[in-house]
Amino acid sequence: MDGGLSPIAATRLGRGASVSLVDLEKRFEGVGAVRGISLEIASGEFLTLLGPSGSGKTTTLMMIAGFETPSGGDIAIDRASVVGVPPHRRNIGMVFQNYALFPHLTVAENIAFPLKQRGVDRGTRAVRVKEALALVRLPGYEARYPRQLSGGQQQRVALARAIVFQPRLLLMDEPLGALDKQLRESLQLEMRRLHADLGITFVYVTHDQEEALTMSDRIAVVNEGRIAQLGAPEALYDRPCDRFVASFLGESNFLTGTVRGMETGVVVAECAGAVLRGVAPQALAAGAAVTLSTRPERMRFADALPAAPGNRLRATVTEAVFAGERCRYLLRAEDGTMLVVKEPSSATTRRRAVGEVAELAWPVADTVVV
Amino acid sequence: MRNRPPLLLLTSLVLLFLALPIVLIAAVSFSSAAYLTFPPPAFGLRWYRAYLGSADWLASTWLSIGVAAATVALATSLGTLAALALGRLPRAARTAAAALILSPLIVPGIVVAIGIYYAFSRWGLIGSPVGLVLAHTCLAVPFVVTSVGASLANFDRRLEQAARSLGATPWGAFRQVTLPLIRPGVLVGALFAFITSFDELIVALFLSGSGAVTLPRRMWDDLRFAIDPTIAAVATLTIAFTALLLGGAHLLRQRALR
Ligand SMILES: Nc1ncnc2c1ncn2[C@@H]1O[C@H](COP(=O)(O)OP(=O)(O)O)[C@@H](O)[C@H]1O
Ligand SMILES: [Mg+2]
Numbered sequence: 001m002d003g004g005l006s007p008i009a010a011t012r013l014g015r016g017a018s019v020s021l022v023d024l025e026k027r028f029e030g031v032g033a034v035r036g037i038s039l040e041i042a043s044g045e046f047l048t049l050l051g052p053s054g055s056g057k058t059t060t061l062m063m064i065a066g067f068e069t070p071s072g073g074d075i076a077i078d079r080a081s082v083v084g085v086p087p088h089r090r091n092i093g094m095v096f097q098n099y100a101l102f103p104h105l106t107v108a109e110n111i112a113f114p115l116k117q118r119g120v121d122r123g124t125r126a127v128r129v130k131e132a133l134a135l136v137r138l139p140g141y142e143a144r145y146p147r148q149l150s151g152g153q154q155q156r157v158a159l160a161r162a163i164v165f166q167p168r169l170l171l172m173d174e175p176l177g178a179l180d181k182q183l184r185e186s187l188q189l190e191m192r193r194l195h196a197d198l199g200i201t202f203v204y205v206t207h208d209q210e211e212a213l214t215m216s217d218r219i220a221v222v223n224e225g226r227i228a229q230l231g232a233p234e235a236l237y238d239r240p241c242d243r244f245v246a247s248f249l250g251e252s253n254f255l256t257g258t259v260r261g262m263e264t265g266v267v268v269a270e271c272a273g274a275v276l277r278g279v280a281p282q283a284l285a286a287g288a289a290v291t292l293s294t295r296p297e298r299m300r301f302a303d304a305l306p307a308a309p310g311n312r313l314r315a316t317v318t319e320a321v322f323a324g325e326r327c328r329y330l331l332r333a334e335d336g337t338m339l340v341v342k343e344p345s346s347a348t349t350r351r352r353a354v355g356e357v358a359e360l361a362w363p364v365a366d367t368v369v370v
Numbered sequence: 371m372r373n374r375p376p377l378l379l380l381t382s383l384v385l386l387f388l389a390l391p392i393v394l395i396a397a398v399s400f401s402s403a404a405y406l407t408f409p410p411p412a413f414g415l416r417w418y419r420a421y422l423g424s425a426d427w428l429a430s431t432w433l434s435i436g437v438a439a440a441t442v443a444l445a446t447s448l449g450t451l452a453a454l455a456l457g458r459l460p461r462a463a464r465t466a467a468a469a470l471i472l473s474p475l476i477v478p479g480i481v482v483a484i485g486i487y488y489a490f491s492r493w494g495l496i497g498s499p500v501g502l503v504l505a506h507t508c509l510a511v512p513f514v515v516t517s518v519g520a521s522l523a524n525f526d527r528r529l530e531q532a533a534r535s536l537g538a539t540p541w542g543a544f545r546q547v548t549l550p551l552i553r554p555g556v557l558v559g560a561l562f563a564f565i566t567s568f569d570e571l572i573v574a575l576f577l578s579g580s581g582a583v584t585l586p587r588r589m590w591d592d593l594r595f596a597i598d599p600t601i602a603a604v605a606t607l608t609i610a611f612t613a614l615l616l617g618g619a620h621l622l623r624q625r626a627l628r
């Protein structure tokens with residue numbers, strides 16, 4: 001749908017709300033679920049809270065929505081603190097984990113619900129419901145009951161209901177969690193489109209890293225109630241700040257060793273019997289222990305490259321799996337460290353045999369200290 | 371399958387045992403005899419006419435219906451609110467509060483009745499419909515709390531949160547989302563509240579005095595002083611009425627399960 005045609009889409013002129021979380025904390029009976037989250041979410045941004053189950057994502061969202069009271073810190077929407085404002089006066093759209101559609105109301109009545117609360121008259125309600133259904137590509141479903149819809153359709157209705165009253169902020173808690181992979185992927189794209197159409201701020205919660213990488217402007221990786229790292233998807237993927245982020249967001253090879261010295265922004269270290277270099281955010285003292293991290297698809301077999309500057313490491317192939325678009329190898333370095341290498345498949349690349357000793361090569365820029 | 375015939379026999383015996391008194395009373399109520407005899411010499415509507423012609427019986431009937439209706443209103447609202455509140459309490463407090471609310475089910479009726487009698491006699495509530503309504507409400511609230519509680523157990527609290535996030539006030543969310551979804555439990559609770567009050571004798575023995583004689587109380591007095599088949603007619607009508615209510619409750623439950 002053309003975003004310019006719909007009055008709902010026209011709210012983009014009003015833009016999204018900005019959200020700031022300041023040292024936000026929540027304790028349940030003394031146990032910290034959220035332990036000091038600070039985050040500035042810009043107007044119109046698509047921000048994802050990504051983290052494993054139990055990391056405090058839902059609790060954070062519930063505090064923004066007003067269903068949980070923070071134990072400490074502050075939440076401001078458009079610069080005004082909302083702590084103490086009841087949920088129904090926050091004007092925030094919310095899509096719940098299981099959609100939370102009202103089972104006794106039709107699709108139209110579900111979507112009209114927020115309009116009714118705001119005193120919108122019946123005629124206008126019907127028009128807006130129709131628009132909202134068109135926006136989520138579910139036209140003509142007004143008279144159905146939620147139980148007559150598939151999971152994906154219920155999800156769209158929940159989305160329509162959450163945006164029909166033109167909130168400037170939309171919160172979503174694992175909205176695609178219950179759907180199968182294919183449906184999830186198509187809805188991810190629709191969610192992006194909707195975000196672009198509406199221009200409002202999205203705060204999205206998921207534990208699915210691929211989902212986070214696909215949709216977000218920025219991702220806040222949450223672990224044990226704190227933000228482990230915040231940044232654009234590429235930045236997080238290429239420059240994970242610690243081992244947790246490196247392994248939770250995508251797959252990583254870790255090489256541990258000792259620092260030999262520094263060269264402008266790059267650490268030189270002895271790892272797994274080789275001298276390796278990696279991007280270091282700050283200077284490290286010689287002799288200190290260090291872990292370098294590299295993505296499996298950034299490593300290559302040296303003999304397949306015309307010139308391979310950067311890091312080199314000898315390792316023995318212990319497992320070779322052909323997985324269609326790529327070959328996945330498991331290798332053991334001389335010190336026993338296990339490494340994964342993903343090589344794009346082509347008819348001309350030579351398959352490596354188990355037991356073969358190979359030299360791996362990869363750019364220093366793709367190596368980071370974690 | 372081998373067990374089927376004995377099971378069938380046993381079930382029939384139990385049902386017969388349960389139904390026999392009712393059948394006997396119904397049969398006697400249609401008797402044409404001037405006193406209680408079985409089997410009746412002939413059938414007629416004589417005792418139904420006697421009931422409808424008696425100002426005392428009719429006054430007691432209307433009083434019982436009125437007291438039961440007021441009890442329904444009071445017990446259903448209080449019980450529903452109590453069930454909602456229980457769901458929000460922390461576990462330990464919930465157990466304690468539930469035990470207190472349900473205690474009229476456990477404490478013997480006569481003990482409750484004596485307690486209520488002592489309290490109410492001091493407040494001048496003996497022989498007053500108000501006293502009966504208050505006492506019956508105590509007895510009926512546990513039924514409402516239990517049936518509404520069962521409905522709430524299947525109610526997803528997130529629906530209420532969804533309503534709030536969409537702009538509903540706490541009361542608006544309750545009225546538009548929670549109440550419609552727990553309505554079957556509320557209605558079943560209301561029916562049980564009605565029957566509890568309408569059928570109640572023990573408390574009525576203490577509280578009716580001479581000014582507020584309920585139907586069960588009048589039946590009791592009648593049995594003690596003058597046995598005539600009118601009581602059989604009243605009993606049959608009461609049973610039919612209660613059965614209708616229970617049938618209604620059953621239909622509601624079916625609809626809730628659908
Ligand atoms: N109402 C609650 N009472 C007690 N503990 C809670 C409550 N809600 C969440 N928690 C705890 O807080 C932590 C974070 O939960 P949650 O925010 O739901 O995590 P996530 O959504 O990231 O999976 C978990 O350890 C969870 O058990
Ligand atoms: Mg969660």
